[in-house]
Amino acid sequence: MSIIQVKNLQKSFGHIEVLKDINVEIQEKEVLCVIGPSGSGKSTFLRCLNRLEDISGGHVIVNGHDITDSKININKVRQEVGMVFQQFNLFPHKTVLQNITLGPIKIRSIDKSNAESRAMELLAKVGLKEKAHSYPGELSGGQKQRVAIARALAMDPKIMLFDEPTSALDPEMVGDVLDVMKQLAKEGMTMVVVTHEMGFAREVGDRVIFMDGGYIVEENKPEELFGNPQHERTKAFLSKIL
Amino acid sequence: METILAALPYLLEGLQVTIYIFLIAIILGFMIGMIMALLRLAPIKVLNWISRIFVDAIRGTPFLVQLFFIYFGLNSLPWISFDSTTAGIITVAINAGAYFSEIIRAGIQSIDKGQTEAARSIGLTSVQTMRFIILPQAFRRMLPTITNQSIISLKDTSLLSIIGIADLTQQGEIQASATFEAFKIWLTVGVIYFVIIYCLSLLANFLERRFELR
Numbered sequence: 001m002s003i004i005q006v007k008n009l010q011k012s013f014g015h016i017e018v019l020k021d022i023n024v025e026i027q028e029k030e031v032l033c034v035i036g037p038s039g040s041g042k043s044t045f046l047r048c049l050n051r052l053e054d055i056s057g058g059h060v061i062v063n064g065h066d067i068t069d070s071k072i073n074i075n076k077v078r079q080e081v082g083m084v085f086q087q088f089n090l091f092p093h094k095t096v097l098q099n100i101t102l103g104p105i106k107i108r109s110i111d112k113s114n115a116e117s118r119a120m121e122l123l124a125k126v127g128l129k130e131k132a133h134s135y136p137g138e139l140s141g142g143q144k145q146r147v148a149i150a151r152a153l154a155m156d157p158k159i160m161l162f163d164e165p166t167s168a169l170d171p172e173m174v175g176d177v178l179d180v181m182k183q184l185a186k187e188g189m190t191m192v193v194v195t196h197e198m199g200f201a202r203e204v205g206d207r208v209i210f211m212d213g214g215y216i217v218e219e220n221k222p223e224e225l226f227g228n229p230q231h232e233r234t235k236a237f238l239s240k241i242l
Numbered sequence: 243m244e245t246i247l248a249a250l251p252y253l254l255e256g257l258q259v260t261i262y263i264f265l266i267a268i269i270l271g272f273m274i275g276m277i278m279a280l281l282r283l284a285p286i287k288v289l290n291w292i293s294r295i296f297v298d299a300i301r302g303t304p305f306l307v308q309l310f311f312i313y314f315g316l317n318s319l320p321w322i323s324f325d326s327t328t329a330g331i332i333t334v335a336i337n338a339g340a341y342f343s344e345i346i347r348a349g350i351q352s353i354d355k356g357q358t359e360a361a362r363s364i365g366l367t368s369v370q371t372m373r374f375i376i377l378p379q380a381f382r383r384m385l386p387t388i389t390n391q392s393i394i395s396l397k398d399t400s401l402l403s404i405i406g407i408a409d410l411t412q413q414g415e416i417q418a419s420a421t422f423e424a425f426k427i428w429l430t431v432g433v434i435y436f437v438i439i440y441c442l443s444l445l446a447n448f449l450e451r452r453f454e455l456r
């Protein structure tokens with residue numbers, strides 16, 4: 001049984017139809033990578049999976065809940081779906097520890113000391129235990145992104161969404177973040193990753209989808225899609241970036 | 243010097259009234275501003291309009307006209323009656339509220355959208371997001387403009403002497419005509435206002451440093 005089902009997903013901004021007809025199923029523990037040219041709707045697709053964008057048409061079923069149903073408690077569903085942004089979006093007025101414990105304390109009503117010890121475990125996991133009491137402004141980009149991952153994990157999500165998590169990083173920071181993501185994948189996290197890191201997609205991805213013009217043009221195992229692309233547009237895109 | 247010393251107790255009595263009115267009005271004004279800002283940003287058209295009309299009406303009319311409307315105008319209605327102090331407090335509060343509303347709205351809108359998205363993606367409700375993520379950051383940014391508006395409102399209270407409130411300005415007038423020493427009395431009144439406003443900005447500086455932007 002797939003943990004995410006996307007059926008005939010459509011998304012328009014005003015008159016501009018950004019997602020035209022997206023159909024995809026994501027299995028539990030699968031790592032799905034999403035690639036495609038700028039403006040093809042990758043971020044929009046990802047943001048529809050936790051309804052950060054209002055969905056214009058079709059159905060998105062996450063962990064059994066149809067989130068296009070306006071009666072659903074979307075906050076409940078979002079607790080199960082962690083998201084990591086290109087620009088980190090840490091809360092600058094809170095320490096690293098407070099960033100991570102905010103959700104557990106305010107939403108899950110976990111008491112502070114339990115939330116903090118769990119946060120310290122997560123910080124250890126992303127290699128930033130010593131930064132617990134720093135503010136985001138005092139961290140490098142790579143450190144911020146690892147804190148952002150820890151913050152998302154603190155809610156014990158079933159699914160993690162990543163929107164170009166390494167695109168805003170200096171090259172020497174990229175590896176640290178990718179390592180954390182690889183570790184997550186190994187532990188069996190279901191992940192949807194919009195990325196330009198073809199190395200990561202090849203190594204960690206179970207499946208890659210290539211998006212262009214609001215459609216999924218091609219979807220396949222990474223070695224197939226990169227090694228033997230079927231569509232002209234995929235070939236053209238890959239020849240540009242590889 | 244003797245003239246000033248003799249007048250000082252009366253002036254300080256007036257100062258008490260000024261501060262009393264200012265404090266109540268600024269707190270009420272802040273609450274009004276907060277409510278109006280949230281109405282303005284709410285995803286419901288009618289609420290947006292209510293807030294806009296309120297803010298535009300206040301910003302588009304002189305303070306004195308607002309004061310006269312509330313004290314003389316509203317008071318002339320058979321089912322309304324309040325004393326001059328109440329009218330004064332209401333006017334200053336409403337006037338400050340309109341300006342605060344714009345300051346707060348701009349402050350909230352100045353916070354990056356990514357903050358809301360990150361908070362909502364964790365599962366916080368929109369109210370929790372406002373309370374724990376947006377407002378704390380927005381207030382730090384707003385502090386200088388809030389101080390500024392508070393100082394303006396404090397100065398506005400001196401106009402309340404016109405409807406007979408015994409504030410610092412009113413006491414100044416009484417003392418000036420009683421002593422025939424207009425120069426000394428008004429100089430003293432000015433110095434007192436200056437000191438109070440100076441203290442206000444010191445307080446604001448302290449708060450700004452306390453909640454330094456990170």
Ligand SMILES: Nc1ncnc2c1ncn2[C@@H]1O[C@H](COP(=O)(O)OP(=O)(O)OP(=O)(O)O)[C@@H](O)[C@H]1O
Pocket residue numbers: 013016018036037038039040041042043044045
């Ligand atoms: N809030 C919005 N309002 C209007 N148009 C938008 C909005 N968000 C995205 N778009 C448009 O939708 C299209 C797809 O955007 P999206 O961000 O999903 O692309 P992307 O594939 O993630 O691109 P990139 O690789 O540059 O991140 C773009 O043409 C963009 O201009």
Ligand SMILES: [Mg+2]
Pocket residue numbers: 042043044163164
């Ligand atoms: Mg994008």
